[in-house]
Amino acid sequence: MDQNKKTILKSFSPVKVLIPVFLGLAATAWLFIKDDKVSELKGLAQANIWWLVAALAVLVVRDFGYMFRIRHLTDKFLTWRNSLDVIMLWEFASAVTPSVVGGTTVATIILNKEGIPLGKSLAYVMLTAVLDNMFFIVAAPIALLVSQGEVFPTFNLDPSDVAKLKSAFYISYGLIAVYTFLMIYALFVKPRAFKWLLLRATSIGFLRKWRVNAFQHGNEIMWASQQLKGKDTAYWTKAIVSTVFVWSARYFLLNCLIAAFVDVDFSEHLLIISRNLIFWIVMLIAITPGGAGIVEMAFPSFFGLFLGGFSSVVVVLYRLITYYPYLILGSVFLPKWISKVFGRQQQESEVNV
Template identity: 50%
Template sequence: MALNEQKLQEQFSLRKVLLPMLLGLGIVAYMLYRNYEPAQLQILRQASPLWLAITLLVLFIRDFGYVYRIRSVTDQALSWRQSFSVIMLWEFASCALPSVVGGSTVAAFMLMKERIPLGKSIAQVMVTAMLDNLYFVVSVPVVLVMVGHRVVPAADAVGEAIQAGLTTAFAVSYLLVTVYAFLMAYALLLNPRAVKRLLLRLSRSGWLRRWRLILFNQANELLIASQHLRRKGAGYWWRAGISTAFVWTARYAIIGCLIAAFTHLDLQEHILLFSRNLIYKIVLMMSVTPGAAGVAEIAFPAFFGMFLGGFTTIIVLLYRLLTYYLYLLMGALVFPRWASRVFSQSRTKADQAVVPVD
């Protein structure tokens, strides 16, 4: 939790907004330059208002689900306004940081600044991470039953080598996420001390020694989080679990809704788009650029171009505007007021703790 006001402001600086925006928009501009046709503007004018409205509704459901979940897992310690601010800043951090880093550390710090004790903050962020991973673990077998091998783009669209690489990456990622999700669940809810001993033992291994401090901190955080979570009742877990299902179902369904505004899709095609999004998100998670900027734009046609043809680039831009650039903008707008409130509270509290000396 090595964050303070100065470091947090650096995370939400203008550079953090502009760098990924310029990178992503630069890729889109190049794609438009290479593939632009006048007919694309005509297709935009013919977009279905109904499906565009459904896309915005699904986006609202996703964000409301996040706000509801963070308020629920914090036992209503946050107001609706505070929950909204935390989620918008959490989304911003996820967009501004490389996908392999994520925004969980920033999120725990923000909860702590909202006067939630550090141990509880860590526990609440870990709960959301555990449930997010469990949703992925459960949803993958379901979509594989429905679409089979079509979940991976065809070889004629991406090439045989890339198709094989995607298949391997998908299988390895699913295995790692499954192990991590169940290990976290076991640690948080059943036997945190055993998992702590395992992590500490691993930290002494030769090839893991470079991550010794990270593993040590993770072991301690798991133990702290477990103490807060093992006393929670069934209602707490039902609310958190159902809201997680709504959030991620909406998150994966947005692409299908947006594409349906420009071309007819049947139910099976919606399911295929939903399943492809699972693989697409794995590719983005492996990106080292902020918010997978550039990588997301380049990879999009390989996964969804078969449904869009010549106007894929336009849909890439619309999709990223709704699911990425929007949150960079919202975070930049929300952060100054949030920082002014929480850090002024901290300074006032510190001033009150000072005893005047005659």
């Protein structure tokens, strides 16, 4: 079996799909049972239907933004249909892997199997990671400034828990910043020097076992860097604007869900977006697939101030809209995509013979 096919099937195995489902459902059940909040489900009948429709519309618009971005980054090599396959499978990969790992390896294989050379596939995936992380790096200080210190939740939290939360945020933010600026240096400044640094680092005794991987990663960085040279201003402008658009839509979706249950004024909308940004930066170091279980448990502390008795209901809706559908859609798209790309590959091999 093709090694790439093995990697894809291993990454999307039924066990890896069931683990986040189990963790998420267990955490959700615990939220309702621990404080006897099952009756809160009746609150669904009180939801403003138009805000719920708006949430679904934002979700669709966000995914369209992701499709536009990947199609633009590949210089329109991908068709809209192929872009849909890539985004659905990429989201699927992100949903079944820990946030700190992400679906980058699988995303590279997906792009490569869509006919994009490996060097370019690596470049596009790395560039996407850099763009996303730069959004966090720039937006987080703005959120801290706009919220005037209220961005960190204190609702139902002890001062010690708030301190731990702040520490988790600053650690996560620091790791993102270090990783991103290293990637920028490697991709756009000195790719060969970065490879040399990797090889020098892995020449130390206890790091020698990673030397082969360092050599390979260094080569990948150099390939990717070569592919990104010579891009014009329009290319970078559209890449940056589309990144800001998709992440803004991702965060505003929660605003729509909260507004469906409680009245939210403009300043509260800004605070919710700011908290959502901090929330997801903290969640980036989550060790469970897609943050399953951890997101559900942490959600009431961040947004319970706005929702009161509706926090458990909204977190269920939020995950039902933004997380579980990608597990289902990925399971639908994956067999068809494998049949398409690997079946095509087999046909080409037979023709060449």
